[in-house]
Amino acid sequence: MRFLTYLTAFLLAAMPVIASAQRIKDVASIQGVRSNQLIGYGLVVGLPGTGEQSPFTEQSFRTMLSNFGISLDPNTKPKIKNVAAVAVHADLPAFIKPGQKIDVTVSSVGEASSLQGGTLLQTFLKGVDGKVYAVAQGSLVVSGFGAQGGDGSRIVVNTPTVGRIPNGAMVEQTVPSGFANGDTLTLNLHYPDFSTAKRLADTINERLGAQPEQGYAIATPIDAASVRVSAPRDVGQRVGFLAVLENFDFEPADAPARVVINSRTGTIVIGQDVRLLPAAITHGGLTVTIAENQQVSQPNALADGNTVVTTQSIVDVDLADSRMFKFQPGVTLDQLVRAVNEVGAAPGDLMAILEALRQAGALRGELVII
Template sequence: MLAVVSAPVLADRLKDLTRVKGVRDNQLVGYGLVVGLDGTGDSGPATSQTYRNMMNRFGITIPEGVNPNTDNVAAVSVHATLPPFAKNGQELDITVSSLGNADSLRGGTLLMTPLKGADNQVYAMAQGSLVVGGFGAQGQDGSRITVNVPSVGRIPNGATIEREVTSPFTEGDTITLNLLRADFTTARRVVETINGYLGEGMAYAHDGTSISVKAPRDPSQRVSFLSILENLEVDPAEEAAKVVINSRTGTIVVGQNVQVSPAAVTHGNLTVTIQENPEVDQPDPFTGGQTVVTPNTQIAVTEDPARMFQFGPATTLNEIVQAVNQVGAAPGDVMAVLEALKQAGALRAELIVI
């Protein structure tokens, strides 16, 4: 089946089309230890060294040459997303992933782990008991079964924010809105909508992505001002003509503005069948002859009837779908036809294969 994408004329809110410049998430990452595992930890050198360092901080010295048993310990990476305007004392969900050869993190507890940003500053501290969705089982004969991924777990509200990220939201005399999809027509319409509501000259576009809007300096007034802006409705521009092909699943999506120049297409399949039927000749009794195998090869060539269909000038999307569906072509055949049309210069659209 050929999927059809049509763009209904619906207005979108600015909050669905844009993001405020400077209001963004920040990624945090850390390295720590998970303890309390039921013999499913790892025995890598990094785990042993980290275990020694932790014991030293608690005033316990492990003699040199003694390798601590770390079957119940696993070295892990911890990552989280710090949302915009996050404040000290708020909590974050964290994800914990094994770095070594730990079989499972089920039942483990993450010890206090600092989470750092790209500037190497600590922004949160993580600790808590893991929730692991995967599990595994192994028999004495070596057979084993694993469901999901037992070496990754989560800790809801497992990190506490210790440092705030400064936001440029309250700085300057303007707020900049960045379109999620760059388009000059959409940028112009956003400017026209804002100026029509707030007054001429309040908004201006820098390019096909960024639109600046004059805003009050007072933080409280700026929040109210942005609340009004993000609920304004704008008619986004129509997307460029595209045909998207998923070669793995056979899915084909044709955009609304796709057109085909005059072209005639024929497509068929050629099948070659080779069948071996060897014949065995037995000699007459008491003649002293030998059994002879005579090869008998049959080759058949079958060509499916190929239908030809023609596209007229400025063919619309509906006509394309009807023509292809009448032929009854399989998704793979439709892909070949579309690629051939593109190479012939008859397909007026961008062909994207994913």
């Protein structure tokens, strides 16, 4: 079978595309309405001997005890193999309120071999401004595990040094949002495109009864990525306005002609608008096989001589059937796929063919290698 690793991608790309409308909420987001990243440093305790004895873990452990009024002799080195220093991070969703909970991810920062069975102690989660926005604490859920033998052999399944705490952080304060400010909102496209921005603005104006040609426009495209929309000042009315607006259907513009190649997996995806200029491609293979046969040569029984071993070399050259196919102007993706399938090119060969077409200026489309 040919193209088993990427035949599905080709077939899906080669299928005829039927224009379909999409909702505004699926292709754009509201400027300023986003999540914020939080991070903190804490300790996980209760580990079954899989913790660490690093200097910063010991220092953190001493600091924690001192906060509870317990002082350790500076010359005493505590044995804390059931404790691990961890980094804790989470995303603070937009509009979340104090008292609500969010999930957190806990990752070991030292030499702890596993966080399985551990409990995160109270950890402050801070934003980029240094303020505390949430407090995390709770038992970890770790999907991985590891085992080690006395001879040093070890097996690890998944990642036992990373865990999650569902609803593990309590939100303490919200992040200010400009959602209710001003007379307008800005919709940002996920994939900037001038044609899509124009169609988005036209759809909003048409559905809401605006007349841009008479100077009355509700939506105005700013650039390839943004559309400014007039919105009510009252927060309640603004929410209702967006609830209606984000469900409007419209047809985004076609994506740019593009060929995407994953050189690590051999996956190749070709967009529907890729075209080829007149070009001819040849594809073939040359196989050279060298075999060495040992032969024994013995002299006649009545003649003088010694038995010798001789080597006979056999060189076989196999020239595979070379095939050439020609592309006419404006060749479509479907014709390209059929041609390379008939030639029987392997993924690596097809990558070389596409690269050569681009270098020759015969590929009308962007070649992206990831």
